[in-house]
Amino acid sequence: MERDPCVCVMGEDVGHYGGSYKVTKGLAEKYGDLRVLDTPIAENSFTGMGIGAAMTGLRPVVEGMNMGFLLLAFNQISNNCGMLHYTSGGQFKIPIVIRGPGGVGRQLGAEHSQRLESYFQSIPGIQMVACSTPYNAKGLMKAAIRSKNPVILFEHVLLYNLKERIPDEEYVLSLEEAEMVRPGEHVTILTYSRMRYHVMQAAKTLVNKGYDPEVIDIRSLKPFDLYTIGSSVKKTHRVLIVEECMRTGGIGASLTAAITENFHDHLDAPIMCLSSQDVPTPYAGTLENWTVVQPAQIVTAVEQLCQ
Amino acid sequence: MATAFSSIGVIQNPHCESRSVPSRKLYSAVLGSTQKFRFNPPSRSISGCSETLGKPSPIYAISEVFKEKKRKSASSSSGLLITKEEGLEVYEDMVLGRCFEDMCAQMYYRGKMFGFVHLYNGQEAVSTGFIKLLKKEDCVVSTYRDHVHALSKGIPAREVMSELFGKTTGCCRGQGGSMHMFSKEHNLIGGFAFIGEGIPVATGAAFTSKYRREALNETDCDHVTLAFFGDGTCNNGQFYECLNMAALWKLPIVFVVENNLWAIGMSHLRSTSDPEIWKKGPAFGMPGVHVDGMDVLKVREVPKEAIGRARRGEGPTLVECETYRFRGHSLADPDELRDPAEKARYAARDPIATLKKYMIDNNLANEVEFKAIDKKIDEIVEDSVEFADGSPQPSRSQLLENVFADPKGFGIGPDGRYRCADPKFTEGTAHV
Numbered sequence: 200m201e202r203d204p205c206v207c208v209m210g211e212d213v214g215h216y217g218g219s220y221k222v223t224k225g226l227a228e229k230y231g232d233l234r235v236l237d238t239p240i241a242e243n244s245f246t247g248m249g250i251g252a253a254m255t256g257l258r259p260v261v262e263g264m265n266m267g268f269l270l271l272a273f274n275q276i277s278n279n280c281g282m283l284h285y286t287s288g289g290q291f292k293i294p295i296v297i298r299g300p301g302g303v304g305r306q307l308g309a310e311h312s313q314r315l316e317s318y319f320q321s322i323p324g325i326q327m328v329a330c331s332t333p334y335n336a337k338g339l340m341k342a343a344i345r346s347k348n349p350v351i352l353f354e355h356v357l358l359y360n361l362k363e364r365i366p367d368e369e370y371v372l373s374l375e376e377a378e379m380v381r382p383g384e385h386v387t388i389l390t391y392s393r394m395r396y397h398v399m400q401a402a403k404t405l406v407n408k409g410y411d412p413e414v415i416d417i418r419s420l421k422p423f424d425l426y427t428i429g430s431s432v433k434k435t436h437r438v439l440i441v442e443e444c445m446r447t448g449g450i451g452a453s454l455t456a457a458i459t460e461n462f463h464d465h466l467d468a469p470i471m472c473l474s475s476q477d478v479p480t481p482y483a484g485t486l487e488n489w490t491v492v493q494p495a496q497i498v499t500a501v502e503q504l505c506q
Numbered sequence: 507m508a509t510a511f512s513s514i515g516v517i518q519n520p521h522c523e524s525r526s527v528p529s530r531k532l533y534s535a536v537l538g539s540t541q542k543f544r545f546n547p548p549s550r551s552i553s554g555c556s557e558t559l560g561k562p563s564p565i566y567a568i569s570e571v572f573k574e575k576k577r578k579s580a581s582s583s584s585g586l587l588i589t590k591e592e593g594l595e596v597y598e599d600m601v602l603g604r605c606f607e608d609m610c611a612q613m614y615y616r617g618k619m620f621g622f623v624h625l626y627n628g629q630e631a632v633s634t635g636f637i638k639l640l641k642k643e644d645c646v647v648s649t650y651r652d653h654v655h656a657l658s659k660g661i662p663a664r665e666v667m668s669e670l671f672g673k674t675t676g677c678c679r680g681q682g683g684s685m686h687m688f689s690k691e692h693n694l695i696g697g698f699a700f701i702g703e704g705i706p707v708a709t710g711a712a713f714t715s716k717y718r719r720e721a722l723n724e725t726d727c728d729h730v731t732l733a734f735f736g737d738g739t740c741n742n743g744q745f746y747e748c749l750n751m752a753a754l755w756k757l758p759i760v761f762v763v764e765n766n767l768w769a770i771g772m773s774h775l776r777s778t779s780d781p782e783i784w785k786k787g788p789a790f791g792m793p794g795v796h797v798d799g800m801d802v803l804k805v806r807e808v809p810k811e812a813i814g815r816a817r818r819g820e821g822p823t824l825v826e827c828e829t830y831r832f833r834g835h836s837l838a839d840p841d842e843l844r845d846p847a848e849k850a851r852y853a854a855r856d857p858i859a860t861l862k863k864y865m866i867d868n869n870l871a872n873e874v875e876f877k878a879i880d881k882k883i884d885e886i887v888e889d890s891v892e893f894a895d896g897s898p899q900p901s902r903s904q905l906l907e908n909v910f911a912d913p914k915g916f917g918i919g920p921d922g923r924y925r926c927a928d929p930k931f932t933e934g935t936a937h938v
Contacts, residue, residue: 256718257717286688347911
């Protein structure tokens, strides 16, 4: 925001309140009420407003207080955000960033625990990235803001408290690249967002059991980084996808199709995909835990895959 | 306590009593001559703003302003509402709209254009009346009934016709079509197929204007945005959400409702609990104006005030134009539901004929001059068809070109290269 005065933030409670998860804390005091705009509760319209502002020269960052609320903005995101660059014959670019916390939290109930990446992935003309660490959150956010394309940045409700030492000097990550978290030889585990932590926890157990998993945080949910993924598949020949999306039509489903299409010959076993159950996330803690993939399931899956 | 249903029609707002004095001042700024037309014009018994309402949002029927101006200017030397020059410019623009749309119908039935085509015949006064008072930098947002808005804003007829034919020389390279006219050069930001979805985009354009002025310190930036939409849209949530935001932040936008009484086959009266759309403005704190949209001279008076208001930073205005479409909703609509007597009544108020009569009666122009303009427009429209006909269809290489502003968005392929570096990408044969 300091580097480019055209960058502005809009969303509910982003200004005076500092953001419902404090992502925009202190920004309104520094940049004023217009650059950090507290909107009324009208997702479809303020997202559309962000799109109109992007078309006319600004670089808005629109926050969905919870990603689930962006379902109300689906009209604008699908019809306008993704499509207008093409429909206008390339005349208008829409350098907007739409971001917010999503995913399953701690007993937030079904509607606040949604994973919208699967719903948005078919929209042509948008890019989707999911951050998972303080380091990649900063790098991806900068990249998304500077990109000429509309980018949806998925954050996770449970990851805001992570602490990490990050470089003082400026860095920008690539929106299209995946991140190699742990190189390995036996199996490729593809994951993103919070599930990365469940995977790493499972990895510890797996290493103790003698396995050598390669863990890749795909980061770019649309488009997939088929080079990093492919190189890994060609090395290990076994793929496990661990995601928080629903089983049906999730990112994992698309990824399975993409890998099968491109790297079928290199697979020694069918791709395994661990996703959340196709269940509205229940409130009860025990039930909630069973809808989401847990480290123990990941360990079992790897053992099965490597038989 | 007076309620909204009282026939006296005055709402006392206990929260705003202390601010009655400033409201008076603002009314004078809006209307010029002050005392006459602020509240509850006698012809309407409506619930509306009263002197005690702090929020300065007058309701007035524009016909009142129009009559007053007529009376005022009767005492001035010319006594006319428009000069000859302006009149001929307005006439030409309306005839261009009419002629173009008639040609569209012909071309559609000859199989030159396809899909959904929505014609604007009968509503020309609104497009011309508003858009001709804009600067090039001002933005216009329209709906699927956007051909004439595009023409009024300055997009050449050739580019619009080519777009309709789906040719690469169209304003959107053939990728938008009838319902998606865009022009960066002329600041037409759509062309939207779903009703209401352009209104937030227009609000965003207005937001940019305010942002430029206040956050980027471009103090001379006073660009205004016009959002056109119909009566059916006024029952949609996006309309109300944007009225709220525009009034809240005093965005430089004018919401223009083209109330042609019909949303395909749904009569406005059958779908709307309170059909007087202009009354909804003051509920959000902005003036609501009703105007006869079949008479371009009456229509023109409204944007002079409303656009001025927006430029000065006083905020949005909601304008309801009573108008009518002479043809069906689209070229696929058999138009069987509307009463022929209703159609005849409005046909008698044809905006082009009305203007022509006014100008002839007041010796502003003669038949010869009008005929010359008619001929000129005929030639322009014929030329646009020839141009469109002769233009090339988009080639395969155009298929993937504008999906992303930065084509890196197609991602990295299995070979490690960005997909857009693949020559099949530029040929349009790559699968993305």
